[in-house]
Amino acid sequence: MAFATHRIVRTLTSSASRSAAIKRVTVIGGGLMGAGIAQVAATTGHTVVLVDMDEDILKKSIKGIESSLKRVVKKKFADKPEAGEEFVQKVMNNVSMATDAASVVKSSDLVVEAIVENLKVKQGLFSALDKVAPEHTIFASNTSSLPIADIASSTSRLDRFGGLHFFNPVPMMKLVEVIKAPGTSQQTFDSLMDFTKALGKHPVSCKDTPGFIVNRLLVPYMLEAVRLYERGHGSKEDIDVAMKLGAGYPMGPFELLDYVGLDTSKFIIDGWYEKDPDNPLFAPSPILNKLVAEGKLGKKSGEGFYKYK
Ligand SMILES: CCCCCCCC(=O)CC(=O)SCCNC(=O)CCNC(=O)[C@H](O)C(C)(C)COP(=O)(O)OP(=O)(O)OC[C@H]1O[C@@H](n2cnc3c(N)ncnc32)[C@H](O)[C@@H]1OP(=O)(O)O
Numbered sequence: 001m002a003f004a005t006h007r008i009v010r011t012l013t014s015s016a017s018r019s020a021a022i023k024r025v026t027v028i029g030g031g032l033m034g035a036g037i038a039q040v041a042a043t044t045g046h047t048v049v050l051v052d053m054d055e056d057i058l059k060k061s062i063k064g065i066e067s068s069l070k071r072v073v074k075k076k077f078a079d080k081p082e083a084g085e086e087f088v089q090k091v092m093n094n095v096s097m098a099t100d101a102a103s104v105v106k107s108s109d110l111v112v113e114a115i116v117e118n119l120k121v122k123q124g125l126f127s128a129l130d131k132v133a134p135e136h137t138i139f140a141s142n143t144s145s146l147p148i149a150d151i152a153s154s155t156s157r158l159d160r161f162g163g164l165h166f167f168n169p170v171p172m173m174k175l176v177e178v179i180k181a182p183g184t185s186q187q188t189f190d191s192l193m194d195f196t197k198a199l200g201k202h203p204v205s206c207k208d209t210p211g212f213i214v215n216r217l218l219v220p221y222m223l224e225a226v227r228l229y230e231r232g233h234g235s236k237e238d239i240d241v242a243m244k245l246g247a248g249y250p251m252g253p254f255e256l257l258d259y260v261g262l263d264t265s266k267f268i269i270d271g272w273y274e275k276d277p278d279n280p281l282f283a284p285s286p287i288l289n290k291l292v293a294e295g296k297l298g299k300k301s302g303e304g305f306y307k308y309k
């Protein structure tokens with residue numbers, strides 16, 4: 001009995017000391033995902049710097065975080081609006097913004113990257129940060145579709161590099177896929193699992209395989225919905241209603257594509273098609289390509305498959 005108690009205490013202590021290591025977080029990319037990740041990290045008491053190369057995007061992200069927090073507190077503090085206001089201010093005090101990643105990673109325990117879904121751009125960023133970040137700093141990518149090992153190969157810290165794949169909208173979605181690439185050390189993986197739990201999320205462990213778990217299943221489904229529409233076998237409205245009322249999904253595939261962003265969706269599909277051109281699951285979609293070429297990127301740009309203005 002005493003032995004069992006001792007083991008539990010040791011387990012809790014070692015787990016706590018691992019997550020205690022991650023207090024200061026740099027989130028790079030102030031778009032849909034980066035803003036959400038910064039929000040949940042700040043809400044759970046982490047010190048967060050949100051980085052984007054575009055200052056206007058950063059200002060918009062900070063405003064977006066504040067209004068998302070207000071939605072959360074409206075329900076959480078329904079009877080105590082003043083306590084809710086105090087909570088929002090406290091969380092906002094945990095977040096600052098910057099345009100120069102190199103200057104802020106020097107005091108970071110964890111860097112979470114959520115920039116454009118492009119391997120070369122991600123590699124360029126991590127290669128530069130690797131030279132200035134402290135030894136202990138863990139790097140993680142929120143990529144939807146790229147191999148973590150390929151991104152990590154731009155650095156000299158393969159053991160301190162893993163995947164943290166969040167879901168949109170981050171404040172609402174409970175899941176995080178934690179990806180252990182071949183080079184990721186067990187200690188890094190454990191720290192990322194602990195960090196995810198400290199955010200109040202539910203982690204699942206993933207291998208570094210294309211699409212991890214969710215996107216390996218979700219992307220073919222969404223693309224097949226687009227092909228059904230392209231073949232004229234259903235209107236987008238009917239397909240969306242069918243999947244919501246017939247399969248119990250909260251959004252139909254076209255609503256979800258607009259919500260994710262059509263540019264990001266196209267980056268994912270094009271990347272997989274380039275690697276595996278004989279796989280019909282990932283063949284390009286003319287209609288998606290056309291919408292992206294017209295700048296119709298979904299909800300974030302005001303129009304995609306649907307109009308939002
Ligand atoms: C082909 C390539 C494709 C590749 C895709 C790959 C992308 C990836 O790598 C992985 C992904 O993230 S895939 C996307 C995963 N996300 C989903 O599937 C979301 C599906 N939608 C939902 O769960 C709900 O509609 C949702 C939770 C969004 C909204 O809930 P409802 O439907 O009930 O609608 P609302 O009435 O708007 O919301 C109800 C209440 O929820 C709270 N809330 C919603 N959004 C929020 C947010 N952003 N921040 C804070 N609170 C939020 C809020 O309390 C709201 O109530 P009100 O404030 O009164 O409106």
Ligand SMILES: NC(=O)C1=CN([C@@H]2O[C@H](COP(=O)(O)OP(=O)(O)OC[C@H]3O[C@@H](n4cnc5c(N)ncnc54)[C@H](O)[C@@H]3O)[C@@H](O)[C@H]2O)C=CC1
Nearest residue numbers: 029030031032033034052053114115116117143144168260
């Ligand atoms: N949109 C979604 O539903 C999901 C996206 N992801 C992944 O998260 C990442 C980001 O996606 P989103 O937030 O949707 O994209 P987004 O387009 O909303 O935001 C990307 C941001 O990164 C910034 N950026 C680009 N290069 C940069 C650099 N070198 N340094 C600093 N900032 C830079 C851009 O200015 C932009 O604000 C992608 O890898 C995507 O695959 C993962 C899960 C869900």
